[in-house]
Amino acid sequence: EPEVTQTPSHQVTQMGQEVILRCVPISNHLYFYWYRQILGQKVEFLVSFYNNEISEKSEIFDDQFSVERPDGSNFTLKIRSTKLEDSAMYFCASSGGQTTGELFFGEGSRLTVL
């Protein structure tokens, strides 16, 4: 069964360092998303991406964040200069835009900023 894959599963970094989280969405999907979940809190929307550009972004997605689809398969989230409060699980998701509106998530990348 097709699935969304994310790497790395866990990354530990020093505050101020750049981090890139990678995702391979389901191959025929067109809409891509990043969400995050700080421990014990709700799943928060960061950004949506369609047709090689950002469709929508939340207040969390400030200038320190960027997304890219560098080739036909990868979808990356970059945090330019990490802060302690960026520590969270980051989930990539994709959707084919089909009528049931299903959104499929990857297993997540745990980011720990020290």
Place this chain on the structure above:
Amino acid sequence: DQQVKQNSPSLSVQEGRISILNCDYTNSMFDYFLWYKKYPAEGPTFLISISSIKDKNEDGRFTVFLNKSAKHLSLHIVPSQPGDSAVYFCAASAWGSGTYKYIFGTGTRLKVLA
């Protein structure tokens, strides 16, 4: 502005009985409502969805009911099994700005007691 609310942070149910998870929303423009199940350190897994034009959708042990006048939906799990113990997120989606937007509730932790 919490557009999707799950007011019960936790629920305990005996194995074999019915689990009822509730969700309220405020925006009448949502097209689809979805339920996700999440285990610790894993990505949310899609369970079942319902279109805003329907009032019930059933898939095996899972049934989702939608009451549009009350802006309320519920997920029924019958019979509940210990493996159902997880956090359940309600989500709502709407089309806008060239993409589907998904908004998640805060989750309800279900514990099924053997």
